[in-house]
Amino acid sequence: MCSEQRPAAFGWQAIRDEGLRRIRAREWAPGALIPHEAELAAEFGCARTTVNRALRALAESGFLERRRKGGTRVVLTPLRKATLQIPIIRQEVEDHGARYGCRLISRNLDPAPDALLQRLDLQPGTELLHVLALHLRDGQPHVYEDRWLNPSAVPEILEVDLEQISANEWLVRNVPYTEGELTLSAVGATPEVAALMGCASGAALFTMERLTWKAEAPVTLVTQSYAPGYRLSTSI
Amino acid sequence: MCSEQRPAAFGWQAIRDEGLRRIRAREWAPGALIPHEAELAAEFGCARTTVNRALRALAESGFLERRRKGGTRVVLTPLRKATLQIPIIRQEVEDHGARYGCRLISRNLDPAPDALLQRLDLQPGTELLHVLALHLRDGQPHVYEDRWLNPSAVPEILEVDLEQISANEWLVRNVPYTEGELTLSAVGATPEVAALMGCASGAALFTMERLTWKAEAPVTLVTQSYAPGYRLSTSI
DNA sequence: TCTCATAATATGTGCATACATAAAAAAAGC
DNA sequence: GCTTTTTTTATGTATGCACATATTATGAGA
Structure with missing residues (x-):
């Protein structure tokens, strides 16, 4: 608009x-x-x-x-469109005057689950980089991130020190324009996530899933779950 | 794009x-x-x-x-924008080949809570129409809707038989263009909502809140909570 | 030095015109 | 009747020009 x-x-x-x-x-x-x-x-x-x-x-x-x-x-049904801005977590936190932090939980080159490979249109047995991280806001858990990266699309990612720069920021800086799919949902916190986020098990978490492609190759599938109470607003 | x-x-x-x-x-x-x-x-x-x-x-x-x-x-940070289409529930259900239904739970002209009036920029003590409804998909609970309507902005709404036409559809047809604010979040099902939705108490519900204005007057504040498992997708 | 008027400049918009393109309608051929 | 070709038509795009408008840069005056 x-x-x-x-x-x-x-x-x-x-x-x-x-x-x-x-x-x-x-x-x-x-x-x-x-x-x-x-x-x-x-x-x-x-x-x-x-x-x-x-x-x-x-x-x-x-x-x-x-x-x-x-x-x-x-048009028969003036379908209401809303353009929402996907927040870059670091920026969103700092814009609120809070201190941003990011804790790398794990980083493994794993054979990906079949369901995932099928969704990414990759051969069975392909190894993907699996990164778990926790974004912090003033030291408090803010977003839990579960990310799969495809090294055959972005080989350089294997060399990146993800303790220094988050995968998201590295991708934004180095894999400039990608097309993809965004899915919003609400999921209950699993016991593991709840422990990391410091919330009750089963708490409702606003979740954003982003699947991005570069040319014909899948780059990354990232699932970000926000701490309870998070709200994403936009004007329509 | x-x-x-x-x-x-x-x-x-x-x-x-x-x-x-x-x-x-x-x-x-x-x-x-x-x-x-x-x-x-x-x-x-x-x-x-x-x-x-x-x-x-x-x-x-x-x-x-x-x-x-x-x-x-x-632009420094090419903030990714996603345009998502706000589904019209009936249409979304019927597009999936399912049968749509809507059950009116309650309809009362109530003095609105102060917090709400403040948010809508209305005088304390103003009466608003409070409508609770359940949208059904093949007879199963699909979306729980909690809506406040401002009769001073749309007086005709008081005459409408909400058993026949949902408030949403009536508004789309009769108050065509409104500007507003959309807020997405995840909320846990309260026991009452859980009972209506037939889901576990505390289940994570994807929730869409829409506040719309016509000229300077608030028209409606609607909170729609989708049954567990709902996902809203868009391409980016 | 500071304030205020003035000039310079990049984008925003409008117009008349021309041609391109897609798709529907009409015509031609079988 | 049916298919294929041609014409028609509404939108899509490009151009050169002119002027509007918002800001920045400049310079005059105190």
């Missing part, structure tokens, strides 16, 4: 806002075609380029659906 | 992709200014408009930060 909240009096934003008003007021009915760009340009007394910009913005926001020659339709 | 995955050979997308490559390759260093539009236009042999479009896209994706006269900088 854009920055503007108040309707703009002029420019393409005004046309965008007027379009949104018509969608809301059902003057442009859900699922129906709206007038084409040239027609709207004539109506608003502006260039087609300007109408295009406005309608494109509404399409990006999920209110309209546009197809060449097919015209522009009002 | 846009739809394109593969680099485009021509057009503004090609410039966008080349810019992204330079950011990744640190040819444009984090935090540093990049050449201004006119310069890049000369380099790529295209109009400034085209460069503008490309850089604007990169800025919207969170890689660049632009300011008039100030120029364009590479």
Whole structure:
């Protein structure tokens, strides 16, 4: 979504806002075609380029659906989209004025479980680097991290001293752009995790799972469980 | 993010992709200014408009930060953004080929708790409509919903038969565009909720809280807790 | 030195125009 | 009737130009 909240009096934003008003007021009915760009340009007394910009913005926001020659339709269910910013843990902690720390619990080159290999589309028997770590906030447990790394995608990771730099930061710095999948869930703390986190066994932990790929190779699968009470907010 | 995955050979997308490559390759260093539009236009042999479009896209994706006269900088931490689609429960259930149902548990016009009124920026003593409901999936508990509605923002809601249409759907249909705040968390099931959901008391429930405003008036605060095991996925 | 007005500058936007492209509609061929 | 080709059409993109706007940089005046 854009920055503007108040309707703009002029420019393409005004046309965008007027379009949104018509969608809301059902003057442009859900699922129906709206007038084409040239027609709207004539109506608003502006260039087609300007109408295009406005309608494109509404399409990006999920209110309209546009197809060449097919015209522009009002989306049936204005599916609400929220863009949430995935926090970089160190930064999130320091932004709150707290002291960040990270404790490496274990680091092993293990044959990965079959279910994991299947999900990563890797050959059975492939060895992955398994790293467990605890992120601290003012010395208190903040996030428990369970990470699998694929050395065949990022061989350098085997040389990195993960006591010095967290796997996450190293990846952000050295494997710049990856695509992937983010899964949010709530899981109960296992006895082991509870002991590390200093919370009750079975406590509800907000959990973020990230699977990232570089080109066609899986890079890492990381599961981060936040201490009880954590809330992730965003504006919609 | 846009739809394109593969680099485009021509057009503004090609410039966008080349810019992204330079950011990744640190040819444009984090935090540093990049050449201004006119310069890049000369380099790529295209109009400034085209460069503008490309850089604007990169800025919207969170890689660049632009300011008039100030120029364009590479964002220091390319904070990863994920756009997640807030599911409309009925639709989500039906899309999975399951039967949707909704059971109204209670509906009362109550004086709201002070903490809530403060959060909604309402006068102490204001009465709000408090609705508890259970969304069913093939007859099984799926989502527990606790909702507060503000009749002074949407008076018509008092006349609506919530047995017939869920508050959510009525709002989507009749109070089309609202801005608000989305908060994700994990909470343990209270004994009452556990009984309704048919899960263990204390079970970890993925919880989505949505606070929406229409103009300056709060419309609704809804807390939806999903049955254990629910996962919300998105691509990043 | 400090404050305030002024100029310089990079991005933001609008317009007229042209052509590209995808997809639907119409026409042609069988 | 059916398939294939052609035309039509709405959106997508590019360009050159002009002017708006927000800030930074500069310089004048006290």
